[in-house]
Amino acid sequence: MAQDHIAELEAERVDVRADLRRPPRATVGSHRIEEEMFGRAFDKNIVRRIWGFVRPYRTKVYISVAAVLIFTGTQLLIPLIIRYAIDHGIAPGQADRSALMWSAALFLLTIIVNYAASYVQETVVGKMAENVLFDIRRAMFGHLQKVSLSFMDKTEVGRLMSRLQGDVNSMQEFLETSVLSVGDIALLFGIVFVMLWLDFRLGLLTLSVMPVLFIVRIFWLPRARNAFMAAHETNSVANGALAEAIHGVRAIQSMDRQQVNFTLYDDKAFANLQTHLRAARFAQVMVPIVDALTGLAMAVVIVVGGSMVLNERLDIGVMVAFLFYVQRFFDPIRSLTLQYSVMQRAMASGKRLTDVLDVKIDVQDKPDAKVLSPDMDGSVEFRNVVFGYDPRHPVLKDVSFRVNPGETVALVGPTGSGKSSAMALVHRFYDVQQGQVLVGGHDVRDLTQESLGRQVAMVLQEPFLFTGTVFENIRYNKTDATREEVIEASKAVGAHDFIMSLPDGYDTELGERGGNLSLGQRQLISFARALVADAKILVLDEATANIDSYTERQIQKALVRLLQGRTGLVIAHRLATIRGADRIIVLQAGQVVEMGTHAELMAQGGLYSRLYNLNYASFDDIPEAELEASLQGASQT
Amino acid sequence: MSSDAIGSAMKPRNSLAHVEAAGWGRGLGTLMRITRMTLRHPWQVAIAIVSTVIAATLQLLIPQLLGQAVDQTQIAFAGGEAGAAAERALMISALLLLGVSTLRGLFTMAQNYFAEAVGHHIAYELRLACYEKIQRLSFSFHDQVHSGDLITIGMLDLEGVRMFFSTGLVRAVLLSMLIGIGAYLLISTDVVLGLLALSFAPFVAWRSSVTRLRLRATWLELQERLSVLSRVMEENLGGIRVVRAFAAQAYEMLKFDRASKSALELAHERVGLRVRNTSAMTFSFFLAMGLVLLVGGNKVIAGEISVGRLTTFLTFMTILQMPVRQIGLMVNSFARASTCGSRLFGLLDLDVAIKDAPDAKPLEITDGTLRFENVSFAYPGAEERPILRNISFEARKGETIGIVGPPGSGKSTLAHLIPRFYDVTGGRITLDGQDLRKVTLASLRKAVAVVQQDAFLFTTTIENNIAYGDPWAHERRIERASESAQLHNYVLGLPAGYKTVVGERGVSLSGGQRQRLAIARTMMLRPSVIVFDDSTAAIDAATEQRIRAATRQFAKDRVTIIIAHRLSSLMHADQILFIEGGEVVERGTHEELLAKGGRYKALYDLQVRPGEEPLEQVGEAG
Missing domain, CATH: 3.40.50.300 (P-loop containing nucleotide triphosphate hydrolases)
Incomplete structure (x- = not known):
């Protein structure tokens, strides 16, 4: 016995020497198994299920869509009023005070409508989305009260909680943005339409820079999303390791693992820093592109529009209106591409929500179930x-x-x-x-x-x-x-x-x-x-x-x-x-x-x-x- | 958590409460401290600030260029020599516009990127500092602070501090440049029109700041209500069997609805608050724009200014609208950074109660004798209620000390004093004559191991869990420790053997399996003193006997202290201490204590049921 003991110790010593060259058997935190974050952008069945929750509020949906369209309309109208005021009221040669007054009055009316529409739309959509969020959560929670215990035995509480919170929240985000998307699409088409209507040739020339942004964003989006996801993931890994250190602090201190853990955590925190910097680069690279394209569009308006003004084929006010539109031009494109991601995320969440809502209820009261009387014998x-x-x-x-x-x-x-x-x-x-x-x-x-x-x-x-x-x-x-x-x-x-x-x-x-x-x-x-x-x-x-x-x-x-x-x-x-x-x-x-x-x-x-x-x-x-x-x-x- | 710790858990948990009540002066100090931290990255800070200034200047040029272009068009339209010159100038304006826009984009990119980079770098530094601090803070701190609060500090508060440079400081530079220079340019061009164009700014700035702060306050409140809601849901799902057993679904739905309704109401209120604010801001902006159009139009008609000037004014307004609205975000960022920062720094500045003395030397083990000399202990803040009083005993290498006593008698506390999880408040503990407070913590914790009652499992493989204290250990040693702890056979039955992931996100182990793992883990450390803190309660008596037999060799070279309420666990000890009310009331061997007929005997009788064979024989049978 004692002999064995010594031999073991000897073997151990040899092992230790070899071990120092090996990485330690140690990790901090656990790598989370992320659930699928993005689904197809549009899934008919899921949208139908979500609509089931929105249905009770459908009047509100109609009102807010109407409001968002009116809101967009007023936004489109403002540069037009300015244009009218310049060309018919102010511009040298055409000076007309009453036209200017009319324009101002119209402007006032427009912004009042704009105010009302934006108020109605945002309030109605915001509250409706919150209501639907709470309704979905209640439906799921209520359903979980009835499903068979074998389902509950198999399913982790944490997993269900992330359905009841994260997935439900992404539904709310989806509802809010879908109404906004309607507005963005309307604004995009509205700008295109008004520009072409004001002057077809100038409009066409100015709009020719737009596809460039579309193409750039199509290439950019999947890469940027990968970078964002990586940042998100390293962040939760680092946070997970921190949480572990907090919960396991007594075990860590009693086994004196602080030094090893710190080194391991440093790796995770550093990886987190790197992915965030990469994500920031991806996010920021779009800024100069959008700005350069806006500058290009403005240059086109000035050069082409300017020469058209000189040839008396264009009013100066139209040129000013064009400059206003150009500055708003890229906003809807930017937000629509973001909303595309929201849609995809919502579909993935929606899938998980319906999975829970569709779990069959095995144990149910019969329609003619009797009430067990307290006077029964108790056998x-x-x-x-x-x-x-x-x-x-x-x-x-x-x-x-x-x-x-x-x-x-x-x-x-x-x-x-x-x-x-x-x-x-x-x-x-x-x-x-x-x-x-x-x-x-x-x-x-x-x-x-x-x-x-x-x-x-x-x-x-x-x-x-x-x-x-x-x-x-x-x-x-x-x-x-x-x-x-x-x-x-x-x-x-x-x-x-x-x-x-x-x-x-x-x-x-x-x-x-x-x-x-x-x-x-x-x-x-x-x-x-x-x-x-x-x-x-x-x-x-x-x-x-x-x-x-x-x-x-x-x-x-x-x-x-x-x-x-x-x-x-x-x-x-x-x-x-x-x-x-x-x-x-x-x-x-x-x-x-x-x-x-x-x-x-x-x-x-x-x-x-x-x-x-x-x-x-x-x-x-x-x-x-x-x-x-x-x-x-x-x-x- | 041991029964001894229950008393301390009842104490108020918010030792961080004082930090949250930080006043304005302290808030300012916090912001200064964050700012100083950013200066550790001077190049990135410099690039961010310089880029901001350039980007703002370039942005202010755009309305000028546009107005200029409109005027040039008109002059060119008038024809003549001036007209021809204007036509060429128009071309130049267009090119300038393209150039300025592109450059502005590039500098904005640099501004945003470097501002964020600075934030991420200080977040990285703070993360490490936070992690290190949390690992080092002593047990008495962790007893009093809720783990959820620490997680909030390490995750959310850290974010608040990280965002301060980009959304607070850099934005402040940008906004003051844009608004300040913009206002100067507008007013110096035309006082009346300039003032009109800016008339919306004070209102919007004030509204957005006030609303942001209120939104933040209500956001915190909403989080509070939502956390109540998630607690209701989580407890319901976790205790679903209780809910079903009492047919309490309706009651639970009621609880859910109450929590849900209160959160929904606030969420609605927040929507209203947000919308009223944005709508009012947009309206005031457009109203000012309408006034500029009206008054400016009249001025153009009167020939006081050109159409181009008017365009400049209108474009300026569109450019200024965004920064003015952002004042609210900036104010919010300052408020958030100051509260988050004071909490975070409050944690980082905490003094570690138990640390190496300045002249601490590594512990030197010679004979391996542990001695308690008149040891007393009280939890910090509860000095009037001592947990232990005048405890003295000595244990030599190879000896086993058994400690027994009713719940709350101070047994577990005693165990926690040996590795200095807490410091004694009276008397001293020595190992081979060295006062534990005079040796380095690292060497002490290598020499003393405690097998905790509720072993914490890390979410990693069983192998890594066993080798937690000795990550370079060889596989053979891990398996041997696991064999001694009677865990080996169970592990071999798992799908991935020693590579099976356990813990929160892995296979869950039963209480007894966890305790066996804790024993294996402790054996890996090769300590000089090993303390079993009620760590076999969930292991059946027979398995416990097998573990004892397998570790007999191991126990020969060290002091073993066994704390247990099952007497069969400790009746073979060389000396048994019966502790009650923090004092040793009886001591001796099993036989001596039985003969004494005191409290130990009474406990023994309680455990051996009348008419059954004594427990001793049961132990032997295993």
């Missing part, structure tokens, strides 16, 4: 239940048992035996494939889920608390529970004392998921919550985590109180709980293998007695090897 019965998350691999195979009113039954069995699934079926989290689950004598599929939930209280293995006060957490869905009831329940489960020692007693705000309480304390609060719910039936999954012996004793006592006068179905891990039950059901590989009181099962000498005789304080402490041996023994008998 639970499984009749030949077959169930599996994947129908080809049933987790429960032909399970039948009955829990009589007021009785406490402990479900025991090794991991994967189907205990948790059986518990979920009582609550109709899933529907059985065959057989029936009856509560109070009714098939759970014939009852409303709401009334079933009110009569079956559930305590989960991991206590889950919500942000809010202790009081709100205990009362939870039983909103008519009084303060006295809450306090009484807390006293009954032994939570009152520690709640009172919190800074604000029952009004203490709990941190995220009750982070400022210990596991045992959270457990007790979840017991109080179940007690306040005052249901006829209690389904409880005992915690497996090791809680200190002091709290644990309190939990055991609370459990007894909780089960008083109720039908109890307990997934039990601790021997004390198991022995306290009226009856024990032993599950193995989805089947009931033994059933009876503790004494009966011990006398039977089956799996239960074998497990019990191994003498572990909890069935979960049994090492796999011994468990394996017991199971084999059971199957042989």
Whole structure:
């Protein structure tokens, strides 16, 4: 042994020498798997779905489109009025004060209309887009309340949250810009039309520079977008690494990794700097191009227009109007190309949103579903239940048992035996494939889920608390529970004392998921919550985590109180709980293998007695090897 | 987080609160400090500023050239010698216009690019400083500050500071050039017309500044309300089983609607605020333009000015409209940089409570003896409530010390004192006679390892997680550590073995697997003192026994301290300390303590249920 040890150390030393030339086995942050950011610019199905959300506001859409067109019209009109004023009121030779006054009056009228139209359009569109955003989010959230738990089990919360936030926001952006796009397209065509109308030849010549910008932007857009995406990505990588350092700071300091991490982070931060500089170059390179083209267009107007004025083929006012139009000329092109990206992003988001909205709802109330009366007897019965998350691999195979009113039954069995699934079926989290689950004598599929939930209280293995006060957490869905009831329940489960020692007693705000309480304390609060719910039936999954012996004793006592006068179905891990039950059901590989009181099962000498005789304080402490041996023994008998 | 830390978590979390309440004077100091930071890139700053000045000048030339061109056209139209000259001049004006436009574009590009580059460079420097600071700040700081607040500082506040140079300073130069010189040119050409043309500016500048600041305030408020909304959604989805179990969907929808409605109302209010502002600004601008047209037109008729002059005025106005509106953005940038900056610098300027003493020497391990001498401890700010009082014990190489006691007795705190996560407030801790506060932190943390109760998993491979403290370690060592921690077989069963990514974005491990990983990770460090801080609570008793057996060799060369509430974890210790209320109330071996019939015995009886075999034998069976 000692020899080996020395040899190992020697080998290690050789390794270390070689290792110094190797890069370290270390990273900071994780590279995010980005979701597809851009979709096709236009997807009929998705647009139709989005329209479904916009429909209730369609009058507003029509109003705002009308307003945006009027707004664009007034913008086009202003240079024309100036032109009129110059040519008919001011220009030497044509001086006419009344024409000037008329122009001024018309100008005033135009800008009032402009003001009104822009006000209406922006307010209506802005509020409509916000409404649609909140509607979509509500629809998704509401849908997620109903979809089957197997979908929720498979899907990360973070992923759903990014749907509910990021994707929904890009829909809002899309709605706002689509109305603006209408205005931009109108402005673009309007300018082209007015210029050609004012003077066809000069218009055509001036407009000839426009395609240059189009072509340049077509080449520029995909490259620039890559650069922008890269910047976006390195940014989230660097931020991810920072977040990791914040959350893992205790582990980092205790393993003295600061130096290595700093070097690694520097690489990421530097990459971020580089991609941002590159993105900035791409963004800025368009500026001189647009300016040069504007200058070129103005030069054309002056040279060609000027000579036309000299030849008396053009009024000087028209030339001035042209100069005004040229200066506005590139704005719509610029914003339209940006809106194209917004559209593509919206389609990708829309696809993800509809994916969530289209998840099928498996468990639904029947149209004639009955309300489970609080006066029902409180019995639970499984009749030949077959169930599996994947129908080809049933987790429960032909399970039948009955829990009589007021009785406490402990479900025991090794991991994967189907205990948790059986518990979920009582609550109709899933529907059985065959057989029936009856509560109070009714098939759970014939009852409303709401009334079933009110009569079956559930305590989960991991206590889950919500942000809010202790009081709100205990009362939870039983909103008519009084303060006295809450306090009484807390006293009954032994939570009152520690709640009172919190800074604000029952009004203490709990941190995220009750982070400022210990596991045992959270457990007790979840017991109080179940007690306040005052249901006829209690389904409880005992915690497996090791809680200190002091709290644990309190939990055991609370459990007894909780089960008083109720039908109890307990997934039990601790021997004390198991022995306290009226009856024990032993599950193995989805089947009931033994059933009876503790004494009966011990006398039977089956799996239960074998497990019990191994003498572990909890069935979960049994090492796999011994468990394996017991199971084999059971199957042989 | 250990049960001991719960007390401290209840304390107010906002030690950064004082920074947020920064006054005006402090805000100004912050802006100066950001400005000084930008000066570390003098060339880029110089290019940005010079380009800005040139670009603004060129832009101001354009209306002049346009007006000139219109006048030249008219003169040429009049014919004659002057006309012919004007025709040539017209050509030159056109070329000048093209040249000036192009140059202006190029300088604007330089201005924007270099202004942004300066921002990105200081952002890079601040990022590194922030990261380093956060890594170094001691546990007591991280206990009190919400991680979300630190993330906000490191991400959003940093952005606010980054944007200051381009959207604040450079824009200020540009705007004052354009507006100042523009106003001068206009007024010097024609006082009445100039004043008319500028009449919209004060109104718009004021409106846009006020509105921007209000939009910012409401934006912050909206973020607040939206974060309430996302919390409602996140908790609902995370606790969906509870929601379904209590049939609380309707209640949850109500919560959602309440949060959603409050955010929507504010969002609507913001739309109104924004729109009223932009519409009013546009209207006042056009109104001024109409007045210029009317009054200027009359002047042209009266022969006081030319049509070209009038065109100059009108074009000037279009050029000035944008910068005047941007005054609001500039004011906003100043406000944002000053609040964001004071928060960010507030963090960077924090004193690190636990650091090397000026004369700190590397720790020298000879015998490997750990000694607590009358150690007392209280959390900062709670000195009147000491967590530990007069703790003394000694542990030699190869010895195991067990520490047990009710929740909140100070066990975990004791563990945190040895690697100096916190400093003792009384007495001293020594390793081979050296006071821990007099040796370098790096050498101390190499010598002392704590296996935490809730092991943090980094989102990377299992291999990298195990080798976290020794990234150059050889594969063989990683596997050996993993074998000792009884993790190896589980890892081999994973699809990618040791290359499987775990953590937040990877495969999630159970509590027991995480604790086993933490043990393997600590074994990689080869410390002189190893502390198990309730780090086997989620591991079943039998596996724990196997880990103990496998690490027996490892334990021979070091001091082992085991903190646990499961007595089978520590009953073989050479010495067991029973701690209550921060004091050692009983000490001795398992047998001695049982014979004593005190608190340890009471706890033992509590754990061994009547009618069952004693736990000891259970342990042996594994």
